[in-house]
Amino acid sequence: MPGPLEGVTVLEMANVITGPYAGMLLADLGAEVIKVEMPGTGDLFRHWAGDKNQFSPPFAAFNRNKKSVTINVKTTRGVECYLRLAASVDVILENFRPGTLDRMGVGYNAVKEINPRIVYCAISGMGQSGPDSHRPTYDAIAQALSGLWSQLTEMNDPEPVGPPLCDQLGGLYAAYGVLGALLHRAGTGQGQRLDVSMLGAAMGFQTNAVAGYLMQSDVADKFSRAKRSQTYAFVAADRRPFAIHLSTPDKFWRGLADATERPDLLSDPRFKTKTDRIANYEALRAELAGVFETRDRDEWVERLQARDVPAAPINTIAEALDEPQVRHLEMVRTFGQGDEALELVGFPVDYAVTPAEPGDRPPLVGEHTDSVLRSIGLGAEDIEGLRSESAI
Numbered sequence: 001m002p003g004p005l006e007g008v009t010v011l012e013m014a015n016v017i018t019g020p021y022a023g024m025l026l027a028d029l030g031a032e033v034i035k036v037e038m039p040g041t042g043d044l045f046r047h048w049a050g051d052k053n054q055f056s057p058p059f060a061a062f063n064r065n066k067k068s069v070t071i072n073v074k075t076t077r078g079v080e081c082y083l084r085l086a087a088s089v090d091v092i093l094e095n096f097r098p099g100t101l102d103r104m105g106v107g108y109n110a111v112k113e114i115n116p117r118i119v120y121c122a123i124s125g126m127g128q129s130g131p132d133s134h135r136p137t138y139d140a141i142a143q144a145l146s147g148l149w150s151q152l153t154e155m156n157d158p159e160p161v162g163p164p165l166c167d168q169l170g171g172l173y174a175a176y177g178v179l180g181a182l183l184h185r186a187g188t189g190q191g192q193r194l195d196v197s198m199l200g201a202a203m204g205f206q207t208n209a210v211a212g213y214l215m216q217s218d219v220a221d222k223f224s225r226a227k228r229s230q231t232y233a234f235v236a237a238d239r240r241p242f243a244i245h246l247s248t249p250d251k252f253w254r255g256l257a258d259a260t261e262r263p264d265l266l267s268d269p270r271f272k273t274k275t276d277r278i279a280n281y282e283a284l285r286a287e288l289a290g291v292f293e294t295r296d297r298d299e300w301v302e303r304l305q306a307r308d309v310p311a312a313p314i315n316t317i318a319e320a321l322d323e324p325q326v327r328h329l330e331m332v333r334t335f336g337q338g339d340e341a342l343e344l345v346g347f348p349v350d351y352a353v354t355p356a357e358p359g360d361r362p363p364l365v366g367e368h369t370d371s372v373l374r375s376i377g378l379g380a381e382d383i384e385g386l387r388s389e390s391a392i
Contacts, residue, residue, distance in 0.1 A: 003030020004354040008182065010091040011036060012066065013106075015044045017139075017164055018123045018198065019095035020062040021171030026091070026178065027065035028347040028356045034089070034372055035063065035363065036082065039070040039392060042365035055362040060342055062171075064335045068363035069372045070392055077391035079105050081373070087114040088376050091178055095123040098133050108193050117191040119181040123174050127197040137198055142166035146202035151209060151220050169201040227281040230274065233314060234289055236297035241314040244304065250274070255307030259300075260291045336361030366392075 008031040012023035020035070020043065027033040037043055045059040055063065069085070072078040083106060086092060092111060094101055101107040108120045122128060125137020135141075143149040143166050152161045174196040181192055203210070209220040218224070225231070230246035230253075246252045253274075257265045265271055265287070270280040277284055292300060297313060304311035313319065320326060333346035335358050347356040369392055373383050386392040 002354065003028070003356050004351065005029040005031040006354075008032070008091065009034065009089040010093060010178075011086055011089045013092065013094040013096070013101065014123070015095065017045075017062055017167035018170040018174065019093045020045070021168055022121070022123065022174035022178070023066060023093050024062050024064060025171065025175040025347075027359070030354070030356070031091070033066040034085070034368070035066045035068045036073075036085075037068055037070050037365055039072055039366065039390065042068070042070070046365065054364050060344060060362045063362040064342075064344055065359040066363055067368035067372060068366055069369040070366035071369075072391055073101075073104050073106050075389065075391045077386055077389050081378075081386055081391055082106050083110060083114060084376055084378075085372070086111045086118070089115070089118070090182070091119045091121065093121050093123065093174065093178070097136070098122070098124050098128045112191070112193075115191070117185060117189065119178055119185060119191050119194070121174050121178050121181075121194040121196060123170055123196045123198075125198050127200060128195045132199075139164040139167040139198070142170075142198040142202050146199055146206070147209065147220075148202050148206060151206075151222060151224065153222060155221070165205075166198045166202045169205050170196060170198040173201045173204065223281070227278050230277060230281075232285060232288065234292040234300075236295060236300055237293055238296040240297040242292075242297050242301055243312055243314055245310040246277075248274070252309050253277070255309040256288075256304065259303040259307050259309060260288070262287075262291060333358040335359060 005026060008026070010023060010026050010031050010033045012019060012033055012035045014020050014023065014035075023033045023035065035043070043059060043063070045062070046055055047053075048056045048058045071082050071085070073082050086106070099107075102109065108118075108122065111118050111120060124133065125142060126132045126135055140149075140160060143152075146166070148165065149158065149161070153159050174194070177194045177196055181194055185191055208225070212218040212220055212224070228247075232244045232246070233241060234244070235241050244256065246256060254266065257263055265284075269276070271277050271284055295303075301311050301313060315323065321332060326332075329348075331346050331348070332343055335342050335344055340361055342361045346358065349356065370383055373386075373392070378386075383392070
């Protein structure tokens, strides 16, 4: 069944995560996404960490449901070929450093001349202008500069943490921005350029922390949100971790006291109200840590859930994929067919009328070059000529 973006064609001139993730999200919604890669090598993620496969796990993670064409825009004929393709599409995604594609003759101004309706999304680390726009930026740099990292680690002993949040937030905001620009174009016929930066995406994501600082001069740290939301993590007797959330309503707090057989906590003046528990977060955490060391995790989670207290094991990815609710949501889907099929995480939005259904596996380098170029009017001799000049 066609997805909601059926009929939209996207040209993805991007490597690694931010651009490819945005492209994949649009592809999951039914857009035709044509990935432009350098002949021979392709996306840098294809052989990440020495992987000799055509698509390493990092490449597969961000590149399903796409077509791949190889065009060398460092050649004159390659530029001509790229622009001919750009003239036929609705959206362009690129994540090169600001000015790079302009210098090659394939940037926004060149495309706008031949395709004024284009929705052109330029993704960068720091933005297209400003004092730091020229800086090389990766996920860790955007996390650090934006203040996001400060809420994920101890500042006196900082460590790298978690998945590439800023990379994927940049891709998510880019896809979101493209949808808005397409809607605007549908009503006005007007294309436009979008500027999405990893730094801006990271700042925009931190609505709560920024509001807290601007309104109350509160500088968020690793435990700020945990204290306010009354979120706790403990290790059970079997050394397996689990999480508890006690924010509201108050029945969660009473249920925890009952599950732990500690009714005295309810009358303890340090913990009587939610405000008290926020102020004495560390003391309550210490009280409960000793209690939760007396039984295994499964027993604690069962006791808490029986009293409607939000609680769950802190799973590894392997454990998460085995969760009954995750399986029910069908979050692991099969992309492609036969021996080339891959199991990957699926699209998390369930449309009732235009579902995002599993599609194709990630493409091989240049797998669709000939068919895509034929679709824009190039014949066999044209294509062979481009190939002989190393333009494709």
